[in-house]
């Protein structure tokens with residue numbers, strides 16, 4: 193939606209080449225004004241300023257190369273392609289074209305030269321470039337190179353790099369002279385002051401949009417230039433303020449004060465078959481303190497898989513029960529929600545507390561009954577999926593919401609919560625996750641959340657032993673091992689990965705695997721659970737497995753979160769190389785829940801890439817969710833780790849919280865200084881970098 197301030201000289205449509213259609217596309221990138229264009233910065237640069245020798249190519253690097261054509265031929269492999277082999281005396285390179293005309297084919301004459309730009313990839317027969325930009329010359333070409341780095345802008349369909357250059361050219365001319373400096377020198381951390389003083393804001397912007405010739409290329413590529421550092425710091429600070437603001441806004445909201453129900457909790461804990469661990473008690477106490485306030489709680493409870501988060505949530509929900517206020521427990525999948533429902537029902541029924549159930553596939557009549565009880569307030573507790581916060585659901589007084597496995601919930605869903613309560617009243621929220629957020633990030637970017645850690649596992653758990661094996665050579669041996677384990681009365685999970693993001697293909701693959709294993713493991717009962725099953729079928733499969741009636745459960749990653757069958761002590765994960773670290777750790781957490789030594793076998797398809805090898809190695813070496821999260825972060829960047837918060841809100845224009853983490857510890861002090869010396873600049877700073885994205889403010 194275009195912002196109202198699209199008026200006067202700052203309107204995008206003042207730029208040549210930007211009509212209403214392009215403006216609408218730019219709006220998708222949150223670019224609404226000429227000032228926004230200035231802060232829409234290139235996310236990388238292409239270096240067409242120098243020729244790279246073929247002997248010095250690096251995998252994945254995009255470079256300009258020049259070479260003499262040795263041979264060009266059409267080959268008929270899996271796909272017809274034109275291969276052109278070139279050399280320059282230092283090495284060889286093959287250009288590969290899948291789409292080509294007869295004329296193109298003929299233009300690659302032996303002895304002629306080509307100059308091309310593209311990404312070099314190492315293949316089995318040396319380096320290749322697929323569909324490079326190229327030009328053929330009768331002789332070795334000289335010159336013709338760019339003088340400066342080519343900026344590449346983040347973009348959206350229908351806005352080409354060429355158009356971006358046109359738009360930014362104009363914005364730099366018209367807008368740059370008016371750009372205001374919001375940071376005063378004392379706001380900057382000591383260590384940045386000197387170099388940042390040398391580069392004015394407008395110069396910094398100019399040098400990122402249009403790098404000078406003679407600029408330090410490596411510094412540009414690694415964002416170390418003074419221009420980068422100044423803008424990165426500004427952006428980080430803007431996000432920091434934005435989160436503070438979110439927190440302040442929340443503090444203006446009202447939540448019901450829920451005092452600790454000492455007797456009820458004592459009754460509840462007395463009937464549990466175990467004692468709470470020290471960590472569970474401590475976190476329960478932290479929750480009690482928060483709930484006993486009018487300010488809406490927003491607490492993240494982190495605890496490794498199996499640390500016992502559910503009982504802590506149940507404990508907290510009793511605060512609402514005592515106050516006759518409603519509370520809900522929401523899970524990202526129906527399977528997990530069902531399991532929570534079974535757990536809470538078992539725990540609460542003896543206390544005389546009814547637990548309601550709501551999921552999208554709940555039969556209409558049953559649903560209607562539940563909805564009525566929620567509206568009247570007769571039902572104080574409900575468990576379910578996001579169906580719990582859909583429009584058709586109304587509550588008498590929703591006071592507390594527990595969200596399990598937060599990374600699956602989007603900001604939108606969090607926002608939907610607000611519509612469930614009268615204006616200005618917000619339920620307390622507790623978010624549980626087994627994917628801990630590393631400390632540096634938590635401090636800077638979860639400034640709006642309080643964090644509790646359940647940093648202790650219940651006693652008697654033995655760490656899962658993990659082995660990594662090549663599927664080609666070891667699959668048969670693994671099947672034998674499964675047979676052995678089942679014969680000894682143990683239960684086994686066999687996990688099939690997501691295929692091509694398609695639930696249908698994935699379900700099919702799991703079904704095929706189930707058939708194959710049933711045949712090979714004749715005499716054993718093999719169950720199957722995947723996302724395409726009807727809820728009843730899914731529940732039946734899970735219940736058979738829980739009761740020990742099936743020995744082996746073939747499953748897709750639907751069992752990733754929460755499923756709890758203590759007798760399962762072996763897990764086989766196929767195509768483990770395709771999964772992320774956090775996901776594998778989650779999956780593995782399904783075993784090792786009983787007193788038996790448990791094992792996890794990670795099967796991979798060869799050849800194994802370097803990153804995948806590294807991931808599997810980390811899993812083999814540690815069971816500690818925190819270590820894994822740190823490694824995960826180091827390996828793939830913050831984006832995925834932050835999950836929905838990233839896509840919903842935390843998207844940076846230029847900063848990268850992994851790369852730039854050295855700056856994070858300085859943010860709090862700078863923010864305090866800024867609030868003192870130039871508080872009037874805070875809001876404009878947030879607007880500049882974060883914009884008025886509602887989701888962010890309310891997240």
Ligand code: ADP
Pocket residue numbers: 466467468469472495496497498499500501502503626650651754756785
């Ligand atoms: P997660 O943190 O992964 O959600 P759960 O809440 O599912 O963990 O708990 C895992 C298992 O540990 C459950 O079977 C639960 O009943 C059990 N459990 C939880 N707390 C304790 C405890 N203090 N002592 C023994 N077992 C516990």
Ligand code: MG
Pocket residue numbers: 501502596753754
């Ligand atoms: Mg859980």
